[in-house]
Amino acid sequence: MQRYTPAEIEARWQDAWEKKSVFKAVRSEDKPKYYVLEMFPYPSGRIHMGHVRNYTMGDVIARHKLATGHNVLHPMGWDAFGMPAENAAMAIGGHPKDWTYGNIDDMRAQMKPLGLSIDWSREFATCDPEYYGQQQALFLDMLKAGLVYRKEAVVNWDPVDMTVLANEQVIDGKGWRSGAEVERRALTQWFFKISDFSEELLEALDGLENWPAKVRLMQENWIGKSRGLQFAFSTVDAPDGHDRIEVYTTRPDTLMGASFVGISPDHPLAKVLERENPQIAAFCAECRRGGTTEEAIEKAEKLGFDTGIKVRHPFDTAHEMPVYIANFILMDYGTGAIFGCPAHDQRDFEFATKYDLPIISTYLPSEDADEALAAAYVPPKTEKVFYNRGFAGEQWQTGFEGIETAIDFCEANGVGQGVTKYRLRDWGLSRQRYWGCPIPVVHCETCGVVPENKENLPVELPYDVSFDTPGNPLDRHATWRDTTCPSCGGKALRETDTMDTFVDSSWYFARFTAPRAGTPTEAEDVAYWMNVDQYIGGIEHAILHLLYSRFFARAMHITGHLPKSAIEPFDALFTQGMVTHEIYQTRDAKGRPVYHLPEDVTDGRLADGTEVEIIRSAKMSKSKKNVVDPVNIIGAYGADTARWFVLSDSPPERDVEWTASGAEAAYKHLARVWSLAERIGGMEGAGEGDDDLLRAMHRTIHDVTLGVESFGFNAAIAKLYAFTATLQKSKAGADAQKQAMLTLAQLMSPMTPHLSEEIWARLGQDGLITTAPWPVADPAMLVSDTVTLPIQVNGKRRGEITVAADLGKDEVERLALEEANVARTLDGAVPRKVIVVPGRIVNVVV
RNA sequence: GCGGGCGUGAUGGAAUGGUAGACAUAUCGGACUUAAAAUCCGAAGGCCCUUGUGCCGUGUGGGUUCGAGUCCCACCGCCCGUACCA
Numbered sequence: 001m002q003r004y005t006p007a008e009i010e011a012r013w014q015d016a017w018e019k020k021s022v023f024k025a026v027r028s029e030d031k032p033k034y035y036v037l038e039m040f041p042y043p044s045g046r047i048h049m050g051h052v053r054n055y056t057m058g059d060v061i062a063r064h065k066l067a068t069g070h071n072v073l074h075p076m077g078w079d080a081f082g083m084p085a086e087n088a089a090m091a092i093g094g095h096p097k098d099w100t101y102g103n104i105d106d107m108r109a110q111m112k113p114l115g116l117s118i119d120w121s122r123e124f125a126t127c128d129p130e131y132y133g134q135q136q137a138l139f140l141d142m143l144k145a146g147l148v149y150r151k152e153a154v155v156n157w158d159p160v161d162m163t164v165l166a167n168e169q170v171i172d173g174k175g176w177r178s179g180a181e182v183e184r185r186a187l188t189q190w191f192f193k194i195s196d197f198s199e200e201l202l203e204a205l206d207g208l209e210n211w212p213a214k215v216r217l218m219q220e221n222w223i224g225k226s227r228g229l230q231f232a233f234s235t236v237d238a239p240d241g242h243d244r245i246e247v248y249t250t251r252p253d254t255l256m257g258a259s260f261v262g263i264s265p266d267h268p269l270a271k272v273l274e275r276e277n278p279q280i281a282a283f284c285a286e287c288r289r290g291g292t293t294e295e296a297i298e299k300a301e302k303l304g305f306d307t308g309i310k311v312r313h314p315f316d317t318a319h320e321m322p323v324y325i326a327n328f329i330l331m332d333y334g335t336g337a338i339f340g341c342p343a344h345d346q347r348d349f350e351f352a353t354k355y356d357l358p359i360i361s362t363y364l365p366s367e368d369a370d371e372a373l374a375a376a377y378v379p380p381k382t383e384k385v386f387y388n389r390g391f392a393g394e395q396w397q398t399g400f401e402g403i404e405t406a407i408d409f410c411e412a413n414g415v416g417q418g419v420t421k422y423r424l425r426d427w428g429l430s431r432q433r434y435w436g437c438p439i440p441v442v443h444c445e446t447c448g449v450v451p452e453n454k455e456n457l458p459v460e461l462p463y464d465v466s467f468d469t470p471g472n473p474l475d476r477h478a479t480w481r482d483t484t485c486p487s488c489g490g491k492a493l494r495e496t497d498t499m500d501t502f503v504d505s506s507w508y509f510a511r512f513t514a515p516r517a518g519t520p521t522e523a524e525d526v527a528y529w530m531n532v533d534q535y536i537g538g539i540e541h542a543i544l545h546l547l548y549s550r551f552f553a554r555a556m557h558i559t560g561h562l563p564k565s566a567i568e569p570f571d572a573l574f575t576q577g578m579v580t581h582e583i584y585q586t587r588d589a590k591g592r593p594v595y596h597l598p599e600d601v602t603d604g605r606l607a608d609g610t611e612v613e614i615i616r617s618a619k620m621s622k623s624k625k626n627v628v629d630p631v632n633i634i635g636a637y638g639a640d641t642a643r644w645f646v647l648s649d650s651p652p653e654r655d656v657e658w659t660a661s662g663a664e665a666a667y668k669h670l671a672r673v674w675s676l677a678e679r680i681g682g683m684e685g686a687g688e689g690d691d692d693l694l695r696a697m698h699r700t701i702h703d704v705t706l707g708v709e710s711f712g713f714n715a716a717i718a719k720l721y722a723f724t725a726t727l728q729k730s731k732a733g734a735d736a737q738k739q740a741m742l743t744l745a746q747l748m749s750p751m752t753p754h755l756s757e758e759i760w761a762r763l764g765q766d767g768l769i770t771t772a773p774w775p776v777a778d779p780a781m782l783v784s785d786t787v788t789l790p791i792q793v794n795g796k797r798r799g800e801i802t803v804a805a806d807l808g809k810d811e812v813e814r815l816a817l818e819e820a821n822v823a824r825t826l827d828g829a830v831p832r833k834v835i836v837v838p839g840r841i842v843n844v845v846v
Numbered sequence: 847g848c849g850g851g852c853g854u855g856a857u858g859g860a861a862u863g864g865u866a867g868a869c870a871u872a873u874c875g876g877a878c879u880u881a882a883a884a885u886c887c888g889a890a891g892g893c894c895c896u897u898g899u900g901c902c903g904u905g906u907g908g909g910u911u912c913g914a915g916u917c918c919c920a921c922c923g924c925c926c927g928u929a930c931c932a
Contacts, residue, residue: 042932082932155930166930214850218927221849294928298847328847347847424929431930501932540926542850547929578926619925649858649870655925657858661871669870672885715860718869790865795913797865799899821899835912841864845912 004674006638010754014115022066022770023117025073027528034070035529036062037509039537039545040077043125044084045103047110048620049579049658050538052630053646057576057713058536059116060647060750064708066117067749067774073529075512076111076118078104078125081132081436082501083166089467096435097463100127110631114639115753117770122515126504127435131511133458134520135503136440140451141559143441147193150449153428154266156292157185161470164432170291177470184288189430189497190439194551198223198422201550210572212653215542222543224423226250229407230335231416233261233311236320239276242269245311245323248334248421253406257341257362259352261311261323262304266331273307273325280305280325287327302351303327314415326351332425427548429500434465434473436498444485444492453486459494472496505545506552509535509569510562521561530562535570539653542575574711577655579646581626583615595625598660599632620658628658637667640752644670647713647751669721670755673744676728677759680741687733696726697740698781704747705777713751720748738763743775791816792843798825801842809836816842 017023027033038058041051055076062074085096104125124131142148156165160178164187169176194201202223205216229252232244245261263270265287274281283305290296304324313319328347329338342352343361352359407418430439438459440452452459462480465473474480474496485492507520513529514522537545553569556562562569584596586606601612620627633642645666650656700723707716727740742763749756749769760769788802789812799821803812813834816822826846833845 039932044932079932083930084932164930167928168931170930218850222927222929224849292930295847298928300847427929433930500930502929505932538926539851540932543927544929545932651859654852654859659858659871662858665871668884675885714858715869718860721869788865792864792913795864795911797899800865833912835864837864841913843864843912 002678004671006640009758010115010639013754013757017770022768023074023119024121025119028071031069031071033529034065035073035532036534037532039541040079040508042082043078043080043100043103043107045106047107047630049628049630049646052114052642053579054536054576055114055116056643056646057652060708060713061534062117063750063753063770064774066770067772074118075122077123077508079505080125080127081504085435086433086467113634122512124515126508129458129460132437135437136457136459137454138520138561140440140454142555143451145559147555148190149193150188150190152186153189154184154186154292157183159183163470167291167293173290181289182291184292189428191426191428194427195422195424197551197554198424201547204568208568212573212575215573215575218542219547222424226421227403228419228421229410229416230419231314231410233314236310236312238309239272242272245337246335247337247339249339252410253403254341254344254362257343257360258313258321258339259342259358259360260321260340262326262329262338262340263323264329264331264336265325265327267336270325283325300327304351304355333423334421429503430497431500432472433498436501437504438498439495441495442483442485442492443495444488444490446490447485447487450485450487502544502548506548507556510556526562526566530566531569531571534572536574536576539575576652578619579658580618580655581620581628581658583618583624583626584612585615586610586612597625598628633663637663640670640755641667644751648717649714651714652711670752673724674755677741677762680737681763683734683737685734688731690732690736693730693732693736693740695781696723697743698777700747701743701775702777702782708750745769746772746775787839790841791819791822792841793822793825794846795843798822812836812842
């Protein structure tokens with residue numbers, strides 16, 4: 001009997017698949033198409049277990065679809081632009097381009113031994129001029145269609161390094177290299193008009209039935225549609241041109257409780273005051289310290305500055321209230337100004353308490369509640385609540401039923417108008433960095449901003465740049481930067497900002513349908529291959545990447561690069577969990593943590609005997625060293641073992657913890673299947689229990705198929721374990737056992753394709769198991785004559801009966817009550833009710 | 847802060863509102879072996895000197911239901927996202 005030798009088997013079958021081009025996707029009308037895509041990787045240089053899990057899941061789907069007669073497109077590429085390449089250039093020298101392409105070569109070499117059913121002929125990297133040149137063409141079309149514009153936006157500015165920082169480079173409000181306090185600074189930047197599509201992107205979520213409900217909900221909340229009242233306060237003693245302050249509120253029903261007005265430090269009025277008053281200038285400067293993330297802004301201590309300006313309440317002009325500049329008000333949302341109602345909003349309550357502002361309660365939680373509240377009472381928006389205070393007419397005395405009636409009332413009294421707003425902001429795409437797609441425009445001294453001519457694309461990145469000083473090398477590259485105007489031929493400067501890498505990943509799925517086309521897409525290819533039938537990736541992309549892609553698909557339709565049918569590019573989405581591992585830690589002399597690689601730890605100790613502290617399992621990361629290199633695992637056990645393990649232990653949407661024992665167990669199981677196949681291959685003659693074995697086989701076909709089709713990979717694998725045990729114990733004849741073994745190999749083939757091919761061949765089958773038709777369960781073999789029903793008394797299990805599957809309810813009830821332990825439990829008591837769920841359970845209620 | 851998710855034996859997890867713990871790991875016992883490894887077979891949620899088809903048990907507290915791990919409300923803990931990480 002031959003041993004299981006994955007290294008030899010796997011290389012041989014990968015070779016066979018390649019020779020026969022089984023995974024090459026070619027348009028064909030005689031089979032239904034199926035496009036399966038996993039989010040493409042960033043070429044960091046090493047594949048990690050997260051990649052293995054992600055691509056194995058996609059591979060299971062792709063291989064199953066291939067076996068069920070589909071024309072499958074399963075491509076792979078590289079999301080290759082981005083900061084890490086520049087960071088590497090700064091840290092270790094070298095060039096981002098060389099670093100990136102070197103990494104791609106390394107990662108491809110690490111990925112190929114996994115035996116994924118990928119059409120490698122379609123591979124591309126987003127940093128290929130061939131790709132980003134088409135992206136520039138797309139940008140120019142979008143510019144022409146009015147989908148792109150320029151405006152000011154704030155960035156993180158490092159005043160020491162004199163450079164823009166990414167959020168990631170801001171640590172506790174300080175620059176990661178200089179350690180200097182980061183400032184917010186405004187720059188003119190390019191924006192995509194995604195906000196024009198707010199309503200459409202929101203409404204279309206309903207149609208995405210095969211997306212996880214939580215992702216749709218997250219997108220819905222992100223778009224953040226709200227209905228409210230926009231109106232103006234008239235000011236007292238304000239500078240010229242600011243006799244009104246426009247505010248937006250989603251709670252106009254609390255307007256009677258207003259006690260102050262707050263404006264953003266970036267509000268036009270604040271900017272005027274800043275120029276006149278040094279104290280205000282200092283306060284605004286204080287507000288502009290720290291990072292630009294929403295989290296940092298929201299978590300910062302709420303600060304306000306009394307401008308001395310007053311406003312009049314629109315319903316009670318005698319009531320004047322102060323205008324504060326406040327750091328928590330965003331210029332980007334609403335009008336950049338709010339009214340504060342401390343009694344009915346927790347944040348306003350805290351602000352009012354801090355600055356000793358009146359807290360005017362207009363609602364009370366209940367009729368008999370005490371008016372002095374310890375915290376804000378936030379009345380429900382839709383219910384009528386007890387109204388406490390009013391001074392401007394009957395309506396305020398009785399309260400409102402819902403926000404809409406409050407808006408109607410305000411409109412009728414000439415105070416503002418109802419408006420719909422969205423939280424979604426336009427997408428700023430400018431990055432002040434080298435390693436990205438150049439924005440294809442020039443700045444002409446006479447013509448202003450001029451798009452580059454399409455025949456000059458791609459605007460290619462220059463290679464001769466240096467990273468020895470902070471900032472964007474393109475800014476310093478005179479011969480690249482200085483150019484002539486495509487319009488007038490005069491002196492001009494190239495735009496030196498590059499595009500956000502999210503742009504690259506917002507249309508790559510469409511490019512895979514015709515990766516070498518001389519236009520961004522090819523009409524026939526997108527018509528045939530789009531949409532992506534199954535998209536798979538991490539939950540961390542639930543909002544930005546997926547929303548941007550949905551926007552881009554619409555923009556590409558408008559500019560003629562995608563058909564209308566592809567404006568929702570991903571028919572089905574699956575968000576998979578991460579691969580985690582325990583963290584091993586010791587402490588150095590100063591008590592700082594020192595991390596250790598899993599391969600250096602045996603039984604909780606290092607090689608020198610030092611005991612390590614085991615910290616809760618977390619996402620594998622270089623910094624925590626809790627990384628297991630797939631290359632080592634494939635080397636030790638083979639790809640099939642790695643594939644089997646990442647699918648087996650946890651449901652795919654949840655995190656899976658990598659354990660050495662789990663990997664070992666997966667290997668042992670595959671070796672067991674191997675020797676079982678060897679034994680069965682040599683069997684001859686008849687036996688006993690053929691029918692039982694074949695029934696179990698059909699049940700397994702049914703369960704595994706269902707599991708594979710519904711992302712229940714872990715459950716499918718559990719069924720395969722169970723069936724392997726059944727087959728191992730079976731005394732059935734040679735024919736039945738061989739049939740069962742071949743079926744087992746087929747059912748395993750999406751997960752362990754190499755082992756399955758080898759078994760298929762060794763048991764004398766012609767052709768590839770990869771292209772053999774998927775087994776179908778015979779419904780007649782799935783039904784059983786009898787059924788065992790548990791019997792509960794008052795919800796507690798007291799016994800069971802085995803009855804004919806089609807026995808009537810009355811008869812089942814009679815037999816249930818006669819069951820010995822049930823009768824004993826009842827002890828003569830007469831059941832009040834007996835619930836019989838056919839084929840499931842009986843519950844006797846006493 | 848805000849938005850979303852998750853929480854079940856020693857461990858990973860299974861369970862269309864219907865027998866909680868499938869399957870696997872670790873553990874323990876047995877077979878084989880001079881011995882060990884490998885392999886094969888088996889036990890196993892907790893409790894009790896009541897061993898009973900007994901009681902308790904799916905983060906905590908409440909609720910809906912004949913019946914709740916599953917649905918609803920509140921709380922606790924952890925994870926993801928938060929617009930320049932990809």
